[in-house]
Each structure stands twice: as C-alpha cells, then as structure tokens.
Amino acid sequence: MGFTTRAIHAPFLRKDPHGSLHMPIYESVSFEFETAEEIEEAFLGKRPRHMYTRISNPTVEHLEQKIKYISGALAVVAVSSGMAAIADTFLSIARQGDNVITTKYVFGNTYSLLEKTLGPWGLEVRYADLSRPDTIEALVDDRTRAVFFETITNPQLEVADIRALSAVARKHRLLLIADTTVTPLYFFQSKDFGVDIEVLLSTKLISGGATTVGGIIIDNGTYDWRHNPKLEQEARRYGPFTLVTKLKREVFRNTGGCLAPHSAYLQSIGLETLALRADRSCENTMAIARHLAQDPRVQRVNYPGLETSLYHGVAKGIFGERCGALLTFDLASKKDGFAFLNKLKLIRRATNINDNKTLAIHPSSTIFCEYPDELKRQMGVPDTLIRLSVGIEDLEDLQADIEQALGA
Amino acid sequence: MKIKVNGAVQEIETRLSVADLLVRNNVEQPELVSVQLNGEFVQRDRCSAMMLKENDEVDFLYFMGGGA
Numbered sequence: 001m002g003f004t005t006r007a008i009h010a011p012f013l014r015k016d017p018h019g020s021l022h023m024p025i026y027e028s029v030s031f032e033f034e035t036a037e038e039i040e041e042a043f044l045g046k047r048p049r050h051m052y053t054r055i056s057n058p059t060v061e062h063l064e065q066k067i068k069y070i071s072g073a074l075a076v077v078a079v080s081s082g083m084a085a086i087a088d089t090f091l092s093i094a095r096q097g098d099n100v101i102t103t104k105y106v107f108g109n110t111y112s113l114l115e116k117t118l119g120p121w122g123l124e125v126r127y128a129d130l131s132r133p134d135t136i137e138a139l140v141d142d143r144t145r146a147v148f149f150e151t152i153t154n155p156q157l158e159v160a161d162i163r164a165l166s167a168v169a170r171k172h173r174l175l176l177i178a179d180t181t182v183t184p185l186y187f188f189q190s191k192d193f194g195v196d197i198e199v200l201l202s203t204k205l206i207s208g209g210a211t212t213v214g215g216i217i218i219d220n221g222t223y224d225w226r227h228n229p230k231l232e233q234e235a236r237r238y239g240p241f242t243l244v245t246k247l248k249r250e251v252f253r254n255t256g257g258c259l260a261p262h263s264a265y266l267q268s269i270g271l272e273t274l275a276l277r278a279d280r281s282c283e284n285t286m287a288i289a290r291h292l293a294q295d296p297r298v299q300r301v302n303y304p305g306l307e308t309s310l311y312h313g314v315a316k317g318i319f320g321e322r323c324g325a326l327l328t329f330d331l332a333s334k335k336d337g338f339a340f341l342n343k344l345k346l347i348r349r350a351t352n353i354n355d356n357k358t359l360a361i362h363p364s365s366t367i368f369c370e371y372p373d374e375l376k377r378q379m380g381v382p383d384t385l386i387r388l389s390v391g392i393e394d395l396e397d398l399q400a401d402i403e404q405a406l407g408a
Numbered sequence: 409m410k411i412k413v414n415g416a417v418q419e420i421e422t423r424l425s426v427a428d429l430l431v432r433n434n435v436e437q438p439e440l441v442s443v444q445l446n447g448e449f450v451q452r453d454r455c456s457a458m459m460l461k462e463n464d465e466v467d468f469l470y471f472m473g474g475g476a
Contacts, residue, residue, distance in 0.1 A: 013437060045469045046414045048437045075471075238471075239449030241442045245471040 003070065003186050007271045010066040023062035025265045029053050045249065055253050059261040063202075063268045067216060070271070071185055073198075074221025075244035077252060078214060078264060082181060082201030084257030085215030086110055087117075089199055091255070092246045093145050093175060095230050096122030100146045101139050101174075103130045104379050105153040108367040110179070111379075131311075133164045137172075145228060146175040151183045152315070154353065155328050155363045155387045156380035157302050159311035162318060166194025173227040181205075182324045182353065186275045193318065196223040197243070204354035205278060208270025212263035219243050277356065277392050281325035284358075284398060285390040289327045291399060297406050299384065303327040325354055325390045328363075334383040337362050341386070343405035346397055353389040358398055361387050412465040420460065427455035429466060441468045 001009075012023060031050045033039040041047040050056045064076040079085050090113075094100060102114070104127045114125045128135040130149050147169050149160045162178065169176040178195040180187075184205050190198050200206075202214035225235035225242035238245045252258075259267075282305070289303035301308075304315035305323035315323045331337045340360075341349050347358045351366055361367070368381045376382070390398070410417055413433060420432070426445060430438055443450045444467040450458060460466070 041414075044414075045471065046467075048440055048470045235449075237444055237447060237449055238442050238469075239451060241449075241471055245442070245469075248471040 004272070004275045006070045007066065007274065010069040012062065013065055023059055023265070023268060025261050026050075026053075026058040027261050028057075053261065054256055054258045055248065057258075057261050057264070059268075060259050060264040063259070063264040063271075066268055066271060067185070067218065071189075071218060072191065073218045074240055075219045077217040077219075077244060077247050078202070078259045078267075079217065079252060080215065080257040080259050081213050082179075082199065082203060082215040083109055083113060084255070085199040085201075085217045086179065087113060088247055088251050088255060088257060089177060089197060089217055089243075090114075090118055090123060090146075092243060092251045093228060093230065094123050097124070098122075098143050098145045098230070099124035099126050099139075099141070100148050101126045101128050101136050101144060102148040103127060103153065103158075105130075105156045105158050106148070106150060107154050107179070108363075108371075108379075110150075112370070130160045130165065131158060133161075133168045136165070136168050140168075140172045140174070144172065144174055145230075146177050148177045148179070150179040150181070151188075151318070152304060152324050152326065153380075154182065154326060155367075155385060157304055157309070157311070157324075157326060157328060158380075159304050159315040159318070159323075161314050162190075162193040162195060169196075170194065173224075175223050175228065182326055183319055183322075184274070185271075186278050187319050187322050187324075190218075191220040191222060194222075196220055202267045202270075204352075205274055206270050207263075207267050208273055208277070208356075210352055210355040210357075211266045211270065212260075214259050214263050214267055215257075217243075217247065278322060278325075280392040281354070281390050282322040284392065284395050285325045285327055285388075286321075286323070287395055288388065288390060288398060288402065292327075292329050292402070295406065297331070299330040299332060301327065301329045326387065327390065328385050328387045330382065330384040331386060332384065334362070334364070337384060337386050340405050343407075344401055345404070346393070346401040347388070347405075355389065356391050356393075358391040358393060359389045363387050409460075409462040411460055411463065414467055424460050425456050426450055426458045426460065426466065429460065430455065430468070433468070435468050437470075440470055442471065443468055 042049040060078050064078050067076045126139040175196050177197045180198045181201040184200050198218035200216050202216050221240045225231045231242050235242045286305045289306050292298050293301045304311045347360050350359045364381050364383045
C-alpha cells in the first residue's frame, strides 16, 4: 500500500463502539476501572489501559499507532512539541558527563536546549562538521552516546549524508538520532538509511496547515540498547522496547510534555493529506528557487533541489525530487531584506515552516537574535539571509508577490 | 507444572511455549507487550521456540503504564 492509503486507512487498535471513521477526541483526563485489581494491574503495566491523559490517551495513541503503521517503526511516542521530543530523547539516553555529537547548524532553539538547558545539568555537546564524518570520529570517546543531526538544517539547508553518518555511528555503537521535521515520513524511509531514532515536529507538515503544536519520537527498533550504559539494565528486561519504556514509564511521564487529544485528532487527519501537501509545496519551492536564481537583485539562492547547491547530489540520493519546502536567499543587506519583507502582500511575515501558507522571515534578527554576531556567522546565519517556507498556494500568485516585493 | 505469570502462580500443561502462554492468557494487544522470562527480555520471534519449565517466571508488560 502507498503512503496516503496507509495514512487514510490505518486501523484502530480497538473497534469504535459507534463505528466512527475518525478516532474521536477523548477529551478526558482520567479513565475509570471496574475493579481495584484492574487498576493495580494497569499501574504495574500488566494490562493495556489508559489511566491518565498525561501518560496515555486513546486519541493520542491512535496518532502514535497511525505513524507506526505508516512508517513500519517499532514504537512511536507523541509529545507536546518538537522541543519536548528532543529534550525527552536526550534525557532518556544520557546522564551527567555523557556527550553527544552534533553540528552548530542545528535549529536555534535546539542549540539553546543543548547549551543553555541541558549543558549546565552535565550533558556535553561536541560540534562536528557533519558533512565530513571524519570530524565526528575525532570527537568520539567512551562517554559519547549519540550523533544528532537534522536531515536538512534550518536555515543553512545543509543535507547530511545519512548513510555516512550511520556508518560512523555503527562503528562506535552510537545511537543515530535524526530530526526529520522538514522531511517527515513520506520523504524517505529513515530506517533504510541507518537512522535509529527520529524526532520531529508534528507541528509542521503533519499537522496540516499549522493547526497545532506537537512532536513525535519514532524508534526504528534498530539500536541495541545494551550499548548504552544508562539503559543497559532496562535493555535486559525490555529489549528493543527499552527507549519507549524509559519514556513512557519515566521521562515522558515525569516531564509532562503530553500531547493534547484535540491536537492529536487534528494531526491524525493532517497525516492523511501530508503527501499531497508535500508534493505541492516542494514543486512550488523548486519553481521559486529557479526563478530567484535568475534574478540579478538576488545575491545567492540556496535550495538543495538546485543543481548549484553543495548538497544537491546527497539530497537527491535521499529525497529524490522532494528536497523540502524551505529555501533561503541573500539580498545585498539587512536593510534590503527588511524592505522585501515589508513589501510582501500575500506571503506572511511569521516564524514557522511547512504551513499551507508561504511564510517569510529574517532569521538573524529573530530565531537567532539571542546570539552574538560571531556565533551567528559560525551558525551560517548572515544578516543578509531571508528564509521562505513555501506553502501550497498557486505558484503564479507567490511569484507575483515575490516579484513586486523585490521591486524598487 | 507450576509457573508464575505476572507474579501469580499458574498451573499449566507441559510442552507449552511462551507464545502459547500469550494465547492461553488472552494477552491483549500482544503487539504492545514486552515479554520477559525470568527477568530477561524475550525476542518476539523466539517466543514460539522458547519452551516453559517448572518454576519459570513470565511477565507481560505494557509500556503505557503510569502513575498519576
């Protein structure tokens, strides 16, 4: 079955008593039991029952099962946001003194989570050039627990050679964690490329038009958790279910980043049209990138779908013709960038990606505003950069708006 | 022979595999359960070949459990 067929016809775990075609929204905090013995068994994990919505909920569970059904993953945990997905994953796999290897090109809030939030608690973050896997190897030691990367970094649009990263991770028995937010599910099969864990923002393409905030943790079931000292005891009892058990019975439960049932409902419906929206937005992005690349007022255009991108070959090998819906371009100055943004009539000035609407932003003065200029330079976020997250509007209307906004 | 299933003693017939025990106990949603034999995880594809012995302890555990 194809992606969209599976997304639309994913089965329910339990038959709905009224024959509902959509999993209803179970907007209830708590669920009752017939007997004290049943509730005891449920608390001990010996009976599959929902007890309390912070921990599990039928509507949220349906979203998890739907993603599992589509992706073929071992287990899926839906959480309140993409940042919660990343935080819960790191809190589960590492302890004080451990380190993870990533790139300075990670999303601004992810960088802040690693450096400002988890760093002071004892997680060390090491930065490599992920386009050169040998730079990862030089950083690995016996406290390294994972390599973390984004499939397409935002806003640098660097595309990692995932198979090369996987080879390094396998060699050193490290967990390979991919943030697949801009290339979720439909774009590629992460398991085939050696990714162990996916974290992603369901807020973006999954939610179906930026309706709700959410995050997803996908465990492909490919990592042997006995290689992680923090989890080796659990691994003896739970085998491939080690991470999901750690999350559900400790970290996710205790940190409280649960997804609201109403959000899960909307995201479950959003999944059904993900492929249609992804195809349309990628086609629009490619056309706009080609158009901007010919425009003399534009200094530089960056999109992995363009042959001029350093990462075009790698991106094509992983994602085929769908290289995402983010593109960036440089104008002559920050002033020119602001003038462009202020002239836009159709495209919205907003910080989000993969909405149905096309959105534009100046990353340096917004998402990365808290960092000094030198760090922004290292992060690949110059003052001249404009980011477009291309939506699914009619292409001619988008092109006309960009054209008039670039005008004098 | 006697074994323990989720902490409770059960009298079972001989020549029973872990997979048979899942069926015998009407384990709900077996795709969501992790099976442990004497405290060790049992791979799903080994459940049919793994035969139970006197005094074995088998636990069926779901990862949705909580504590609110």
